[in-house]
Amino acid sequence: MALMVGARVLARNLLRPWSRLPDAVPGRTGPAAGGGDGVRCFGSPRVLVETDPAKGVAVIKLKNPPVNSLSLEVLTEFVISLEKLENDKTFRGVIVTSDCPGIFSAGLDLTEMCGKSQAHYAEYWRAVQELWLRLYLSNLVVIAAINGVSPAGGCLISLTCDYRVLADNPKYSIGLNETLLGIVAPSWFKDTLVNTVGHRTAERALQLGLLFPPAEALRVGIVDQVVPEDQVHSAALSVMARWLAIPDHARQLTKNLMRKPTADRLVKQRDADIQYFLQFISRDSIQKSLRVYLDKLRQKKG
């Protein structure tokens, strides 16, 4: 199933005229539950989009229970939804959040990187690259409303945003914890973190695989604001209003100035990066580490 919605589908969808992109989630078109007049929903089963055209703001809600892992489908649907918003001049900002209670995103889907074919790994990694590039360079103001745990790929998504609001819950943490799994955060994950918190903090955090609880996350700057859990969305909306007060062209050019050199490093060597990923992820030792980690997660319950 996952293979059916991979890079080829992604490429085809991205070239499609807007009107032919995936349609609204059945039953979710029209006023959002609890939303005001004019709030409309579209998106896909795993990536819900609530739009408020009057405000020019959309909310992307990840909904891939139980843990919002970033499967190939999620990555693909996320990119498509983002592109849809980017192409619609009504929208100037998007809030990225989760529909899964207590979990922003468990990061990349480990089952996509374990026991699959080389072709699948390549397709998956290209989709990860694509989402990162799209989010990191988005013309929209992108704000993360982090309403749950946010390890590894979940943290990466947050880091691509222009601003991060984290819910103040001691159960939540955020960071690039790859080393704890026996794997390595790729150079562009590292770059994104360095650009956010600086070299020394990133070096320590990456080597130790640190997952920062809210107060610590704020202190090191991996998030910009920590607020009571029930205020995450309203805080994100307030921040959005401030960012939208800046003329788009000036803000967008400035964002580009700050981020393009980092993005270009990946763009220039995307295929090589995929090959490197393939070599790394196919190693017996890495596959074994991933299997052991997945087994541990599964055994937690039993």
Ligand SMILES: CCCCCCCCC/C=C/C(=O)SCCNC(=O)CCNC(=O)[C@H](O)C(C)(C)COP(=O)(O)OP(=O)(O)OC[C@H]1O[C@@H](n2cnc3c(N)ncnc32)[C@H](O)[C@@H]1OP(=O)(O)O
């Ligand atoms: C050199 C450079 C080259 C490149 C080198 C390669 C670079 C790769 C970079 C990798 C980036 C990543 O994001 S790797 C992913 C890192 N992510 C993590 O470490 C998070 C792991 N998950 C957790 O810690 C927890 O699940 C957590 C999110 C806190 C939620 O805890 P809960 O108690 O609520 O839920 P759990 O019982 O643990 O999980 C529920 C189910 O979800 C599954 N599950 C949990 N996380 C999952 C995940 N990420 N992918 C798939 N499945 C996952 C569990 O196995 C369970 O499956 P069932 O038992 O079957 O129901």
